Amino acid sequence: MNIISFVKRVPATTANVAIVDNKLNPEGVEFVLNPYDEFAVEESLAIKEAAGAGSVTAISFGAGEAQKELRTVLAMGADAAVLLANPAAPEADGATTARVLAENCKGREFDLLMFGKQAVDRDQHGVGPAVATLLGVPCITEVVKLEVAEGKVIAEREIEGAREIIEASLPCAITCQKGLNTPRFASLRGIMAAKKKPLEVVDVEVGEAAVEVVAMNMPPARPAGRIVGEGAAAVPELVSALRNEAKVL
Numbered sequence: 176m177n178i179i180s181f182v183k184r185v186p187a188t189t190a191n192v193a194i195v196d197n198k199l200n201p202e203g204v205e206f207v208l209n210p211y212d213e214f215a216v217e218e219s220l221a222i223k224e225a226a227g228a229g230s231v232t233a234i235s236f237g238a239g240e241a242q243k244e245l246r247t248v249l250a251m252g253a254d255a256a257v258l259l260a261n262p263a264a265p266e267a268d269g270a271t272t273a274r275v276l277a278e279n280c281k282g283r284e285f286d287l288l289m290f291g292k293q294a295v296d297r298d299q300h301g302v303g304p305a306v307a308t309l310l311g312v313p314c315i316t317e318v319v320k321l322e323v324a325e326g327k328v329i330a331e332r333e334i335e336g337a338r339e340i341i342e343a344s345l346p347c348a349i350t351c352q353k354g355l356n357t358p359r360f361a362s363l364r365g366i367m368a369a370k371k372k373p374l375e376v377v378d379v380e381v382g383e384a385a386v387e388v389v390a391m392n393m394p395p396a397r398p399a400g401r402i403v404g405e406g407a408a409a410v411p412e413l414v415s416a417l418r419n420e421a422k423v424l
Contacts, residue, residue, distance in 0.1 A: 210291070
């Protein structure tokens with residue numbers, strides 16, 4: 176079972192960020208492994224362990240600093256890692272990222288392509304399905320339960336008020352949702368072993384961007400709240416404010 180798990184370096188969700196020239200200013204920002212990608216990595220490792228054979232390769236499209244996150248994945252248990260390096264990668268749109276990843280996968284043997292359902296920096300949820308489309312393989316998104324056996328996958332995904340069960344043949348792409356598993360922590364032994372595992376750095380061209388960012392701004396500050404009164408006497412004024420000011424009624 177040969178699995179490719181795609182990961183991305185993203186700002187921590189608790190980081191205070193600033194925008195400069197329509198870009199995120201990385202100064203003083205803590206970067207981490209994309210949380211949804213952790214589910215993809217964990218599921219990849221669990222599937223390989225259950226199969227008793229195969230490999231898990233982690234691939235990231237990013238700047239040179241993304242080697243840190245790839246080392247984290249190696250410490251979790253991945254067998255090898257590849258950084259598709261370009262300084263412009265952190266600002267690349269989803270379509271461009273998918274094209275770079277798909278081009279790199281064309282010469283590789285794989286049974287599963289594992290993605291987080293989205294990256295928490297842009298929240299676009301487009302890279303996994305786009306890579307699958309470019310490679311001509313089926314894709315199942317937002318998976319919360321996954322079984323792999325006899326050349327096929329059976330996946331469950333949450334829909335409104337129910338769960339949907341989908342079966343697909345291998346090779347296949349999966350995007351992973353919270354609830355699929357509990358990602359493991361890298362052990363001290365894993366951290367030491369990661370130093371000896373291969374991490375290949377491949378310089379890649381980004382090419383022409385598919386999307387142009389016209390403007391990027393921080394959301395406006397929330398207005399200060401106000402107390403309209405107390406008890407039942409405040410209800411009419413509260414209803415009026417919700418209807419005429421907030422426009423939610």
